Amino acid sequence: xxxxxxxxxxxxxxxxxxxxxxxxxxxxxxxxxxxxxxxxxxxxxxxxxxxxxxxxxxxxxxxxxxxxxxxxxxxxxxxxxxxxxxxxxxxxxxxxxxxxxxxxxxxxxxxxxxxxxxxxxxxxxxxxxxxxxxxxxxxx
Amino acid sequence: xxxxxxxxxxxxxxxxxxxxxxxxxxxxxxxxxxxxxxxxxxxxxxxxxxxxxxxxxxxxxxxxxxxxxxxxxxxxxxxxxxxxxxxxxxxxxxxxxxxxxxxxxxxxxxxxxxxxxxxxxxxxxxxxxxxxxxxxxxxx
Amino acid sequence: xxxxxxxxxxxxxxxxxxxxxxxxxxxxxxxxxxxxxxxxxxxxxxxxxxxxxxxxxxxxxxxxxxxxxxxxxxxxxxxxxxxxxxxxxxxxxxxxxxxxxxxxxxxxxxxxxxxxxxxxxxxxxxxxxxxxxxxxxxxx
Amino acid sequence: xxxxxxxxxxxxxxxxxxxxxxxxxxxxxxxxxxxxxxxxxxxxxxxxxxxxxxxxxxxxxxxxxxxxxxxxxxxxxxxxxxxxxxxxxxxxxxxxxxxxxxxxxxxxxxxxxxxxxxxxxxxxxxxxxxxxxxxxxxxx
Numbered sequence: 001x002x003x004x005x006x007x008x009x010x011x012x013x014x015x016x017x018x019x020x021x022x023x024x025x026x027x028x029x030x031x032x033x034x035x036x037x038x039x040x041x042x043x044x045x046x047x048x049x050x051x052x053x054x055x056x057x058x059x060x061x062x063x064x065x066x067x068x069x070x071x072x073x074x075x076x077x078x079x080x081x082x083x084x085x086x087x088x089x090x091x092x093x094x095x096x097x098x099x100x101x102x103x104x105x106x107x108x109x110x111x112x113x114x115x116x117x118x119x120x121x122x123x124x125x126x127x128x129x130x131x132x133x134x135x136x137x138x139x140x
Numbered sequence: 141x142x143x144x145x146x147x148x149x150x151x152x153x154x155x156x157x158x159x160x161x162x163x164x165x166x167x168x169x170x171x172x173x174x175x176x177x178x179x180x181x182x183x184x185x186x187x188x189x190x191x192x193x194x195x196x197x198x199x200x201x202x203x204x205x206x207x208x209x210x211x212x213x214x215x216x217x218x219x220x221x222x223x224x225x226x227x228x229x230x231x232x233x234x235x236x237x238x239x240x241x242x243x244x245x246x247x248x249x250x251x252x253x254x255x256x257x258x259x260x261x262x263x264x265x266x267x268x269x270x271x272x273x274x275x276x277x278x279x280x
Numbered sequence: 281x282x283x284x285x286x287x288x289x290x291x292x293x294x295x296x297x298x299x300x301x302x303x304x305x306x307x308x309x310x311x312x313x314x315x316x317x318x319x320x321x322x323x324x325x326x327x328x329x330x331x332x333x334x335x336x337x338x339x340x341x342x343x344x345x346x347x348x349x350x351x352x353x354x355x356x357x358x359x360x361x362x363x364x365x366x367x368x369x370x371x372x373x374x375x376x377x378x379x380x381x382x383x384x385x386x387x388x389x390x391x392x393x394x395x396x397x398x399x400x401x402x403x404x405x406x407x408x409x410x411x412x413x414x415x416x417x418x419x420x
Numbered sequence: 421x422x423x424x425x426x427x428x429x430x431x432x433x434x435x436x437x438x439x440x441x442x443x444x445x446x447x448x449x450x451x452x453x454x455x456x457x458x459x460x461x462x463x464x465x466x467x468x469x470x471x472x473x474x475x476x477x478x479x480x481x482x483x484x485x486x487x488x489x490x491x492x493x494x495x496x497x498x499x500x501x502x503x504x505x506x507x508x509x510x511x512x513x514x515x516x517x518x519x520x521x522x523x524x525x526x527x528x529x530x531x532x533x534x535x536x537x538x539x540x541x542x543x544x545x546x547x548x549x550x551x552x553x554x555x556x557x558x559x560x
Binding site for chain 2: 397405
Binding site: 250 | 502503505530531553555
């Protein structure tokens with residue numbers, strides 16, 4: 001199945017529907033059922049102790065699955081997260097971007113499931129792991 | 141077991157350790173093993189379609205469990221989230237605060253588990269459900 | 281919304297579709313959106329150290345949500361579990377039945393979400409907590 | 421870090437501590453932080469509609485993480501599951517074994533986190549995905 005949207009188009013769409021956060025993200029890699037999404041870590045993502053906040057990592061994982069679903073099925077801005085399970089395993093480094101490596105494990109008619117490993121850029125071990133389910137609205 | 145910290149003290153501590161977000165929250169109720177935490181919904185928590193963002197709801201659930209753990213064991217700023225599972229069930233209303241009703245189901249020596257129901261203020265049905273595990277550091 | 285199936289009918293249906301496990305369970309209470317389901321703990325549910333096995337507790341939580349969904353929507357044997365998150369918090373006692381207290385938090389057109397607290401009979405503190413999502417097939 | 425236990429030793433230990441289920445499993449591959457565990461699917465694992473039951477898949481995922489933790493740290497029979505999140509994505513085939521591919525993402529002093537993909541033997545797409553946390557008891 002070919003990608004329905006390319007990286008530039010995805011980021012443009014994100015800018016349109018989620019203008020508050022679109023600038024936080026960059027696409028490092030995009031291919032069939034897979035995306036690497038970067039969180040450009042800035043002051044507002046940090047917590048005391050110089051680490052990236054949990055909600056920022058949640059947002060990164062959530063956005064990665066959203067974007068690969070979108071890339072596969074096209075502009076369905078109404079796809080919504082129904083479930084997320086996330087494990088925080090190590091403390092991210094505050095002065096490095098985070099990279100979410102996401103693969104879509106299922107892309108069904110009504111549900112999509114993706115999993116995500118988040119790493120500090122350049123690090124081998126993951127700081128967090130997440131899996132998310134998206135509900136896909138019926139096509140008009 | 142008596143509360144180790146009262147509402148005012150908790151909010152003061154939050155202001156100290158998480159100054160970026162402390163102003164977002166208010167404590168509606170605090171008792172043994174239970175807290176009702178309010179997200180004072182503002183423009184920055186919203187998504188297009190006039191709904192509260194997923195990361196904002198995650199942050200509310202996370203903060204509710206953090207604060208009741210803190211209230212029970214005292215100033216252990218290093219308690220960290222290790223796992224969260226969250227179900228998004230309905231669309232919150234954009235013009236109402238969200239209330240997280242949290243109860244601590246386990247408060248062990250190294251792990252605490254809490255669950256959370258999130259509702260739009262005044263609504264009967266929950267918009268989200270979450271359960272979180274916190275790891276409690278050994279006391280110095 | 282009135283119950284579509286009563287306790288006797290539910291157990292009869294379980295016997296029909298899941299004959300291997302139907303005998304493990306009894307319904308202690310059934311009402312609108314709520315069920316208390318009992319696991320009649322037997323040798324086959326135990327683990328060394330005289331505790332009930334994790335898979336037995338998973339099966340109990342899963343079955344509780346399945347049965348309350350069924351009670352609410354009627355004979356839809358094809359409703360399937362899509363997600364479960366479960367926290368094991370304490371060791372159950374081997375010589376007591378387990379009671380799962382389940383409430384349905386959402387009963388939508390395509391998804392149902394329930395949460396479950398599992399206790400050893402007569403105990404106040406829960407041994408496990410679970411939340412499950414069921415996918416509901418379109419009606420023929 | 422070298423493996424503390426090899427496949428034969430692991431299965432022998434499982435036979436000792438979980439005699440009821442040890443015969444259900446075989447180790448297809450075992451290496452540093454990774455295991456492929458096979459569920460030898462039999463009548464007792466099936467559900468009507470000729471599919472493998474959810475509790476059987478849960479047990480497979482749980483056992484895979486347990487065994488790789490054991491292989492890494494040695495005989496700590498008391499390591500216990502504290503959390504599992506599992507997504508059921510497709511219907512397994514009833515007449516094929518299931519293979520759980522498990523990697524340990526974190527092996528800390530008190531917590532270990534593993535994730536698991538379950539496939540019907542010979543199939544490319546996974547039927548389920550799980551992540552589990554184990555609590556590791558202090559060494560005597």
